[in-house]
Amino acid sequence: SAVISQKPSRDICQRGTSLTIQCQVDSQVTMMFWYRQQPGQSLTLIATANQGSEATYESGFVIDKFPISRPNLTFSTLTVSNMSPEDSSIYLCSVVQPGYYGYTFGSGTRLTVV
Amino acid sequence: GENVEQHPSTLSVQEGDSAVIKCTYSDSASNYFPWYKQELGKRPQLIIDIRSNVGEKKDQRIAVTLNKTAKHFSLHITETQPEDSAVYFCAASRGSGGYQKVTFGIGTKLQVIP
Numbered sequence: 001s002a003v004i005s006q007k008p009s010r011d012i013c014q015r016g017t018s019l020t021i022q023c024q025v026d027s028q029v030t031m032m033f034w035y036r037q038q039p040g041q042s043l044t045l046i047a048t049a050n051q052g053s054e055a056t057y058e059s060g061f062v063i064d065k066f067p068i069s070r071p072n073l074t075f076s077t078l079t080v081s082n083m084s085p086e087d088s089s090i091y092l093c094s095v096v097q098p099g100y101y102g103y104t105f106g107s108g109t110r111l112t113v114v
Numbered sequence: 115g116e117n118v119e120q121h122p123s124t125l126s127v128q129e130g131d132s133a134v135i136k137c138t139y140s141d142s143a144s145n146y147f148p149w150y151k152q153e154l155g156k157r158p159q160l161i162i163d164i165r166s167n168v169g170e171k172k173d174q175r176i177a178v179t180l181n182k183t184a185k186h187f188s189l190h191i192t193e194t195q196p197e198d199s200a201v202y203f204c205a206a207s208r209g210s211g212g213y214q215k216v217t218f219g220i221g222t223k224l225q226v227i228p
Contacts, residue, residue, distance in 0.1 A: 103158075
């Protein structure tokens with residue numbers, strides 16, 4: 001399966017600031033997915049990122065708050081903008097490789113907003 | 115959209131006993147059902163999956179069953195060991211290959227008591 005490098009692994013940020021999370025995949029993938037996992041909760045899809053097109057956001061998530069870039073087939077970033085304590089969560093990127101159905105997840109970014 | 119319900123939310127078993135986690139889904143078009151294991155502080159990892167054209171799949175001590183008519187699927191872990199302690203997520207999706215929107219259950223925290 002693919003190997004995903006996600007960084008930073010954790011950060012503590014001041015409210016009102018922004019944080020950009022990066023995911024680098026060791027192989028080319030068509031789609032990358034960004035998830036949020038609040039403490040003790042399940043995984044909620046934020047958006048799906050295609051290379052060369054705008055990301056598709058799920059209900060409750062908007063581009064102004066969570067802008068995503070996907071400049072090539074191996075890399076994506078998620079920015080959490082104008083952060084508030086409610087944004088404290090773990091953010092995970094994931095991919096599905098061609099011919100393989102299961103997700104591979106990055107190691108996650110544990111964000112704390114103070 | 116798809117809705118996946120999972121129960122129980124917590125499960126404690128004695129080492130060596132079996133554990134069963136059950137999930138139901140709402141979208142009859144869903145055709146792929148993965149299970150993920152998430153150890154504390156780590157990323158979710160795929161442990162077993164099943165497609166809609168199969169009723170049962172087994173991999174050593176873990177097995178998954180699918181009842182398409184009733185729209186439910188279950189994870190069975192036999193001869194549980196302390197290292198099986200983790201949160202388990204069921205999921206459902208439709209689509210094939212590169213794109214699939216995956217909906218996760220709320221998770222089951224399994225504790226195996228030595």
